[in-house]
Amino acid sequence: MPCGSKKLDETAVSILKALVTFTQPASCKEIAEKAGLDVRKVTGKIRGLVNQGLVEKAGEGKYRITDKGREAIKA
Secondary structure (H helix, E strand, C coil), X not given: CCCCCCXXXXXXXXXXXXXXXXXCCECHHHHHHHHCCCHXXXXXXXXXXXXXXXXXXXXXXXXXXXXXXXXXXXX
């Protein structure tokens, strides 16, 4: 595991796996539907994923996975 990387919990992994499937930036609602999660859970978790550099904001209320995020779920 790379230095300084936090272990991702199940919710974070589900969000990242859902984001990988989108070809366009997705809203928290779309991510929640795809991941089978409550939208509030996704909304709460997404900020941390952005701060970790695993997800990036792509316009107002839209998100996309970063290369770092892709690597995190491959590991």
